[in-house]
Amino acid sequence: MDKFNSLKGIAAPLPIVNIDTDMIIPKQFLKTIKRTGLGVSLFYEMRYDNDGNLIKDFVLNTSPFDQSKILVAGDNFGCGSSREHAPWSLKDFGIKCVISTSFADIFYNNCFQNGILPIVVSPGQLDQLMMAATNQIEFSIDLPEQTVKAGNHSINFEIEEYRKDRLLQGLDDIGITLGYQDKISAYEEDKKNKKPWLFKDN
Amino acid sequence: MSNQGPKTLFDKIWSEHLVGQREDGTSLLYIDRHLVHEVTSPQAFEGLKISNRPVHRPEATIAVADHNVPTINRQNIEDPQSKIQVETLAKNTKEHGIQYFDLMDQRQGIVHIIGPEQGITQPGMTIVCGDSHTSTHGAFGALAFGIGTSEVEHVLATQTIVQNPAKNMRISVNGDLPFGVNSKDLILFIIGKIGTAGGTGHVIEYAGSSIMGLSMEGRMTICNMSIEAGARAGLISPDQTTFNYIQGRPYAPSADHWDQALEYWSSLPSDNDANYDHEIVIDSSEIDPMVTWGTSPEDVVSVKGFVPNPSSAQTENKKKSIERSLEYMGLKPGTKITDIKLDKIFIGSCTNGRIEDLRKVASIVKDKKIASHVQAMIVPGSGLVKKQAEEEGIDIILKDAGFEWREAGCSMCLGMNPDQLKPGERCASTSNRNFEGRQGRGGRTHLMSPELAAASAITGNISDIRDFT
Numbered sequence: 001m002d003k004f005n006s007l008k009g010i011a012a013p014l015p016i017v018n019i020d021t022d023m024i025i026p027k028q029f030l031k032t033i034k035r036t037g038l039g040v041s042l043f044y045e046m047r048y049d050n051d052g053n054l055i056k057d058f059v060l061n062t063s064p065f066d067q068s069k070i071l072v073a074g075d076n077f078g079c080g081s082s083r084e085h086a087p088w089s090l091k092d093f094g095i096k097c098v099i100s101t102s103f104a105d106i107f108y109n110n111c112f113q114n115g116i117l118p119i120v121v122s123p124g125q126l127d128q129l130m131m132a133a134t135n136q137i138e139f140s141i142d143l144p145e146q147t148v149k150a151g152n153h154s155i156n157f158e159i160e161e162y163r164k165d166r167l168l169q170g171l172d173d174i175g176i177t178l179g180y181q182d183k184i185s186a187y188e189e190d191k192k193n194k195k196p197w198l199f200k201d202n
Numbered sequence: 203m204s205n206q207g208p209k210t211l212f213d214k215i216w217s218e219h220l221v222g223q224r225e226d227g228t229s230l231l232y233i234d235r236h237l238v239h240e241v242t243s244p245q246a247f248e249g250l251k252i253s254n255r256p257v258h259r260p261e262a263t264i265a266v267a268d269h270n271v272p273t274i275n276r277q278n279i280e281d282p283q284s285k286i287q288v289e290t291l292a293k294n295t296k297e298h299g300i301q302y303f304d305l306m307d308q309r310q311g312i313v314h315i316i317g318p319e320q321g322i323t324q325p326g327m328t329i330v331c332g333d334s335h336t337s338t339h340g341a342f343g344a345l346a347f348g349i350g351t352s353e354v355e356h357v358l359a360t361q362t363i364v365q366n367p368a369k370n371m372r373i374s375v376n377g378d379l380p381f382g383v384n385s386k387d388l389i390l391f392i393i394g395k396i397g398t399a400g401g402t403g404h405v406i407e408y409a410g411s412s413i414m415g416l417s418m419e420g421r422m423t424i425c426n427m428s429i430e431a432g433a434r435a436g437l438i439s440p441d442q443t444t445f446n447y448i449q450g451r452p453y454a455p456s457a458d459h460w461d462q463a464l465e466y467w468s469s470l471p472s473d474n475d476a477n478y479d480h481e482i483v484i485d486s487s488e489i490d491p492m493v494t495w496g497t498s499p500e501d502v503v504s505v506k507g508f509v510p511n512p513s514s515a516q517t518e519n520k521k522k523s524i525e526r527s528l529e530y531m532g533l534k535p536g537t538k539i540t541d542i543k544l545d546k547i548f549i550g551s552c553t554n555g556r557i558e559d560l561r562k563v564a565s566i567v568k569d570k571k572i573a574s575h576v577q578a579m580i581v582p583g584s585g586l587v588k589k590q591a592e593e594e595g596i597d598i599i600l601k602d603a604g605f606e607w608r609e610a611g612c613s614m615c616l617g618m619n620p621d622q623l624k625p626g627e628r629c630a631s632t633s634n635r636n637f638e639g640r641q642g643r644g645g646r647t648h649l650m651s652p653e654l655a656a657a658s659a660i661t662g663n664i665s666d667i668r669d670f671t
Contacts, residue, residue: 017523018398018498022637027618031270031283033244033290035351045639050625074519076399079432080637081616082334083242084350102399105434106334106348113352160366162226173352174255177360180222180230184258184362187221187232197455197463198234198327 002115003170020080039092078107208473242332311584321451343440374410386651394502401433439471496527555583573662
């Protein structure tokens with residue numbers, strides 16, 4: 001998995017609440033059997049008109065935001081469908097960090113599987129960062145220090161230690177769990193005796 | 203979470219499935235059943251292949267294609283990408299020895315309909331699926347939640363998932379449900395009350411006499427939409443209604459294990475003095491039949507109500523959000539909900555595509571005709587639901603009324619197959635999401651119960667079942 005350590009750049013402001021994963025990547029793009037190539041379809045219905053032409057005033061279609069690596073968005077970002085195509089499309093577009101006041105649980109988890117850092121800030125901090133993003137002030141994100149800096153603003157954010165480590169080291173989660181194979185086997189043996197109906201394997 | 207003291211249903215399932223702690227402090231939770239569909243699994247199987255990892259316990263996984271499948275002609279999937287996706291699932295499951303219900307199998311259907319229907323879903327289990335509506339299975343007192351594709355791969359490879367405990371929330375609904383109010387109205391009301399982020403980080407346990415009085419199918423509708431309240435999962439304590447539903451189904455515990463399973467299941471309900479991080483109590487007499495007016499499932503109002511005015515919003519953000527929704531929905535503030543004219547009716551989905559839903563619709567539209575300006579379709583949740591309905595003559599009643607009678611699948615709940623709204627079309631839908639573009643670009647969705655959708659099909663406007671004769 002890609003590592004995440006620090007990041008500098010312009011942030012795109014998207015001041016809409018409850019941005020759901022259908023908005024991030026609509027259904028027609030879920031037919032792929034690959035993880036890549038979804039960036040061009042990110043926020044498809046906000047980015048393109050009915051004829052497939054770019055909608056010029058949508059933030060990610062305007063310079064310099066079309067090169068953003070950071071997104072600043074309204075409350076409850078990533079709600080709805082569990083589709084991991086949402087973080088895949090953000091990543092493929094080049095966005096490696098999303099800042100909001102809250103994230104839906106499944107989307108939040110999915111970000112960490114893909115080297116994307118979701119940062120939770122307070123509503124007041126979000127207003128400041130939204131303004132800074134709109135004014136094209138450079139953001140500087142430091143994961144080891146857990147800080148977001150933009151102009152005069154310096155914000156500390158919280159992140160669970162294991163999630164931080166995984167991003168910093170780009171760890172393979174399945175590889176880690178397979179290290180506990182003996183425990184998993186022991187658990188299964190125990191339950192086969194105690195709850196045999198669960199192992200009446202089809 | 204201590205092992206001592208009173209426990210919630212969630213606490214009990216959690217501690218029973220804890221394989222251990224990893225060194226990074228996270229918990230490894232054992233997964234009893236894994237449901238797989240064609241959209242969120244190909245990349246997971248690809249990942250296994252790249253890393254040369256086997257499926258840990260193929261027999262704990264069941265697969266079905268539901269999202270992409272055509273609801274008219276089963277023999278031919280016209281969209282080449284959809285076809286590849288369905289074929290990829292068939293190939294992957296064959297390669298790894300996973301049970302797969304193919305498109306011509308009568309047991310095929312929406313993954314969250316067939317799990318319970320086959321008796322795969324049982325109390326006390328942990329169940330995951332790469333689909334947010336996995337919360338449906340919580341109706342049986344199973345801890346069931348949606349996961350991303352990377353986690354699908356993790357479960358395939360290890361039969362475990364990396365988790366931290368959720369917080370406990372209990373929503374109690376008490377009293378007899380008023381006439382015309384059913385499980386869909388209840389859950390829409392709850393989402394309206396706590397909001398789409400109200401359950402974030404929590405597992406919601408639904409309790410109280412209104413909930414426990416529901417059939418299993420009604421309970422599934424409630425738990426299904428827990429994700430629309432932001433919750434990780436929904437749960438209802440198992441009881442005799444649950445056990446009766448499971449007994450005799452193909453994947454239910456066999457006769458020689460039944461008593462042992464039943465004894466365990468009976469120990470699962472939350473202890474009386476268990477502690478919840480958050481409690482909400484609702485009196486069911488305050489609930490009306492509910493309809494959504496906007497583009498988030500929290501945008502709900504009584505069918506007797508009006509489209510809200512952005513100027514009455516408490517905050518500037520909320521005002522902007524209402525304005526955006528109204529513009530998308532093509533609605534003016536203050537419009538009476540029952541004055542909203544419809545173009546399409548969709549009855550189906552993992553929320554309301556079960557036999558009881560179809561029976562209710564049939565009883566309302568019997569000997570009537572749908573309004574001349576609407577197109578109405580009904581998509582059974584599974585091949586077996588369809589068969590049951592046909593045996594009861596429900597298909598004839600619906601077709602006589604002017605409904606299109608389709609094959610099973612997710613269909614227009616998300617419009618991955620050809621069943622979609624056109625821009626500007628307005629739909630009364632028994633599904634679960636009214637997001638912008640969800641049912642088709644520019645499509646306008648009003649979520650409601652099957653009863654309201656049926657009444658609305660006849661009048662052509664959003665209608666109150668209580669006024670409908």
